[in-house]
Amino acid sequence: MVNVIGLGYIGLPTALMLASHGVQVVGTDYNKELVATLNAGHTTFKEDGLDELFAKAVDCGIGFSTEYQVTDTYIISVPTPYDKFSKKVDACYVVAAVKSVLAVCPKGATLVIESTVSPGTIDKFVRPVIEEWGAGLDVHLVHAPERIIPGNMVQELIHNNRTIGADDVAVGNKIKTLYSSFCQGQIVVTDIRTAEMTKVVENTFRAVNIAFANELAKICRYDGMDVYEIIRICNMHPRVNILQPGPGVGGHCISVDPWFLVGDYPSLAKVIDESMRTNEGMPDFVLERIYEIMKENGLENVKRVGLYGLTYKENVDDCRESPTLQLLESQQRHLAEPLKVYDPLVQSDLVPNQYHDLDAFLADVDMVVIMVGHEELRQNLDKLAGKILLDTRHVCPLPGTYTL
Ligand code: SAJ
Numbered sequence: 001m002v003n004v005i006g007l008g009y010i011g012l013p014t015a016l017m018l019a020s021h022g023v024q025v026v027g028t029d030y031n032k033e034l035v036a037t038l039n040a041g042h043t044t045f046k047e048d049g050l051d052e053l054f055a056k057a058v059d060c061g062i063g064f065s066t067e068y069q070v071t072d073t074y075i076i077s078v079p080t081p082y083d084k085f086s087k088k089v090d091a092c093y094v095v096a097a098v099k100s101v102l103a104v105c106p107k108g109a110t111l112v113i114e115s116t117v118s119p120g121t122i123d124k125f126v127r128p129v130i131e132e133w134g135a136g137l138d139v140h141l142v143h144a145p146e147r148i149i150p151g152n153m154v155q156e157l158i159h160n161n162r163t164i165g166a167d168d169v170a171v172g173n174k175i176k177t178l179y180s181s182f183c184q185g186q187i188v189v190t191d192i193r194t195a196e197m198t199k200v201v202e203n204t205f206r207a208v209n210i211a212f213a214n215e216l217a218k219i220c221r222y223d224g225m226d227v228y229e230i231i232r233i234c235n236m237h238p239r240v241n242i243l244q245p246g247p248g249v250g251g252h253c254i255s256v257d258p259w260f261l262v263g264d265y266p267s268l269a270k271v272i273d274e275s276m277r278t279n280e281g282m283p284d285f286v287l288e289r290i291y292e293i294m295k296e297n298g299l300e301n302v303k304r305v306g307l308y309g310l311t312y313k314e315n316v317d318d319c320r321e322s323p324t325l326q327l328l329e330s331q332q333r334h335l336a337e338p339l340k341v342y343d344p345l346v347q348s349d350l351v352p353n354q355y356h357d358l359d360a361f362l363a364d365v366d367m368v369v370i371m372v373g374h375e376e377l378r379q380n381l382d383k384l385a386g387k388i389l390l391d392t393r394h395v396c397p398l399p400g401t402y403t404l
Contacts, residue, residue, distance in 0.1 A: 011077030087263030118260030145199035165195025211275030217245035248323030250312025306365035309372025
């Protein structure tokens, strides 16, 4: 039996996937409310295909509990925040989960850490805990970082390649067999340090690429060029693949993981540091664009400005580190008129002046800033006609639309 610890954005789909492919699984989370929701037959966030996968896993007998189980294999998938000042990973949740596992696990158990951690975290924080709390237990450590993208998690769980880092190749191969129950991609077995580093490097590559696109957007704005057309043409070259500029980088991965490298190697990770600052500066750049466009159209005509989109990217309901939230925070510092906000995928009231109905939102604004290109917006572009539009996502073809 596998005990999956932490039933969030990664732990839950992984547990469901294993269970629906014939593995006996119990999912554990200390959040009683979350466990009660799952036991009542409901998923806890929206994701394509997740409800179907959940139904299948329940049919196959998955269990959810607040208790750690006594078994031979544990997959730990708890959050790894970073300290905003030191930029270093905060491994407290991983360490707490490992201690709880060690309190119940039998001799020879395998602990698989799925949470993303900065290179060296397992040596620095997890091994000492195992030495102190698990003396004589002969526990095996494995790092199997997840790589799935929110919005396409279920498909990517099946088809992505995976990396497994282990001290002992035989243990690595045993865990490879476990993931092979559902994963059709290639699974590479390596050492723990390499697995830690590759995961962080993948997200850093994407962050630096997006920062490059954002910098190009600023250069093109300064000198009246069309950044999207330039990137489109450049990407026709067989060895160029530039990502898209946007209002900032959110989510709990690309806006976080590269800081681990800056935190650990401050005098070496120069390009990464600058890239992260460029991305973090984008919400302020959008705010400046809003003021420019308001002035251009006459401040008396553009009093009411609304932000379309509160999530960190399109078609997900996750608002962690979202550029819209960053922009609203920045706006408070500037003490401007309050902005209105609408997102079809965010049901709860997260910010002041938030709307839950597109028509009501549009009726109350003169200018719409497209912060997220949700499918709902793409289906309702005609409703934007007549508004002053700033499109930070390059999704609106209406004539007269302003871009970054
Ligand atoms: N973004 C841009 N321009 C782009 C692409 C993205 O501005 O061209 C923005 C998005 O709008 C969003 C942010 O970047 O705010 C991050 O979105 P994303 O779709 O690039 O990535 P995540 O954070 O949803 O998922 C990433 C993925 N990593 C890679 O593709 C290398 C995923 O595979 C990882 O599993 C995930 O991080 C993770 O958990 O680490």
